[in-house]
Amino acid sequence: MTPTITDVPEEAAKAGFEIGKDGVSSVVVGVDGSPPSLNAAAWAAGLARRENATLVLVYVEPVTSAAYWTPLGMASATEAxxxxxxELRETAGHYLSEHGVHWEVVHQRGDPATALESVADELKADCIVVGKSRRRGGLLGTVPKGLLAHSMRPVVVVP
Structure with a gap:
């Protein structure tokens, strides 16, 4: 039997992601303050503006760093x-609202790829946007690789 355009992979159907729908309603973008994540946010903001979609800026606090090994370190990391x-809300309010982009900020803790997919799944987002790896020599770091391997929706990696 030849697959048709209306055939939906079982995982995508379970996740509630609609393949082939008209337009974009929401875009999830991972931001952490790094230049690649800011490039990804700028690209995603342009997409959201053109599509009149909601831009969801997601900051995932990575709790695997050594700062979380002690109560004092955890308090400092949480404060940071x-x-x-x-700062993200203030900057987004200034730049995004000025250009008519509907936006919100979501804060998660844990593995960035898992958290981004979880937020996208909850909001039934149309795509996830992330920046390229900050490591030299590689476009795909652990977050883009994890998303590309497991996401049920398109993933855009912005240089």
């Missing part, structure tokens, strides 16, 4: 995350 989120 809250400061970054406040």
């Amino acid at each position: 995350a809250q400061a970054y989120l406040a």
Whole structure:
């Protein structure tokens, strides 16, 4: 039997992702303050503006760093995350609202790829946008690789 355009992979159907729908309603983008993530956010903002979609800026606090091994380190890391989120909201409000982009900020803790997919799944987002790896010599770091391997929706990796 030849597959047709209406055949949907079982995993995508379970996730509620609609393959081939008209237009984009929401775009999830991972942001962490790095230049590649800011490039990804800028690209995703342009897509959201053109499609009149909601841009969901997701900051995933990676709890695997050594800062989380002690109560004092965890308090400092959590404080730094809250400061970054406040800065992100202020910057997004200034730039995105000015250009008519509907946006929101979501804060998660844990593995970035898993958290981004979880947020996208919950919101039934049309795609996930991330920046390229910050490591030299490779476009795909662990987050883009993990998303490309397991996501039920398109993943865009922005240089």
